[in-house]
Amino acid sequence: MGSVGRFAPSPTGDLHYGSLIAAVGSWLDAKSSPGGHWLLRIDDLDTARVRADSEASILATLNAFGFEWPQPLWRQSTRLERYHEALGHLKRRIPLFHCQCSRRQLAAEGEACCVGNCRTLQCDPRESALRADLSGLDPLVTHDRSLGEARFDPAVHSDVIVRRRDGVFAYQFAVVIDDADQSVTDVVRGADLLESTPWQLGLLQALGLRVPRYLHLPLVVEADGQKLAKSRHAVKVGDTDVVQRLREVLRDLQQTEVPAEIREPQELLEIAATQWQPERFKGVREIRLPPNP
Numbered sequence: 001m002g003s004v005g006r007f008a009p010s011p012t013g014d015l016h017y018g019s020l021i022a023a024v025g026s027w028l029d030a031k032s033s034p035g036g037h038w039l040l041r042i043d044d045l046d047t048a049r050v051r052a053d054s055e056a057s058i059l060a061t062l063n064a065f066g067f068e069w070p071q072p073l074w075r076q077s078t079r080l081e082r083y084h085e086a087l088g089h090l091k092r093r094i095p096l097f098h099c100q101c102s103r104r105q106l107a108a109e110g111e112a113c114c115v116g117n118c119r120t121l122q123c124d125p126r127e128s129a130l131r132a133d134l135s136g137l138d139p140l141v142t143h144d145r146s147l148g149e150a151r152f153d154p155a156v157h158s159d160v161i162v163r164r165r166d167g168v169f170a171y172q173f174a175v176v177i178d179d180a181d182q183s184v185t186d187v188v189r190g191a192d193l194l195e196s197t198p199w200q201l202g203l204l205q206a207l208g209l210r211v212p213r214y215l216h217l218p219l220v221v222e223a224d225g226q227k228l229a230k231s232r233h234a235v236k237v238g239d240t241d242v243v244q245r246l247r248e249v250l251r252d253l254q255q256t257e258v259p260a261e262i263r264e265p266q267e268l269l270e271i272a273a274t275q276w277q278p279e280r281f282k283g284v285r286e287i288r289l290p291p292n293p
């Protein structure tokens, strides 16, 4: 069976150039393998950040760029029962505890793990995040196809939030269940998610799930290394030539050019998949855009 890749945007705004790179990179990687599948999943758990019109806008943009995906589309918001069930499973395998550390406390300590003694405090569940205690797990090392070692060390990543204080299942938790349930073999996404990978490795181990391969794509940043400016973020279809934009993505990912006479996005993607060479950007963490004119 070919590889199974996925693109999992959060519907919190229009598709931006960084997400387009993730969509194209994950598509090319999946389709370059014989019989490969590419899935689209909507990561819409964070209801406070979800924008009502965003999913439709993202789907329209992806369509215009020549992407097709199997139906029905997966939406995390329809999978809450499954996450509850998985939480029950996790609870039987490792300790969970309620944690009341505030964002401010965690930021002050520069920590993502619990900084107090919440493990022993029996914090009020209604006012606490739920964390999984990963400290009893074995260290785990996997090889990112571009950026080298991704390491889960329980001494460093001792606990991870699985359900937030507001009751929303945490991204780290939902993503590993979804990827496993969708039989994803290759997680291809932006390098900004590299730091999430150890938590996901820990949860995969705790749940007894298979670890997928990872390929973190270079992240697009401004010329000075700062996050991409809002004005340059959105990929608005209509005011840009989609084929030209896809050619820019291929150039940024250091891929072989597609012949100039190709004018259809889908055809361009198909040719690019036959030429996909992720080793060309091996070790590259970011792509700096030229300075704003």
Ligand code: GLU
Binding pocket: 007, 008, 009, 010, 043, 175, 188, 189, 193
């Ligand atoms: N939904 C996440 C985001 O938009 C990506 C999830 C993933 O690729 O693991 O940043």
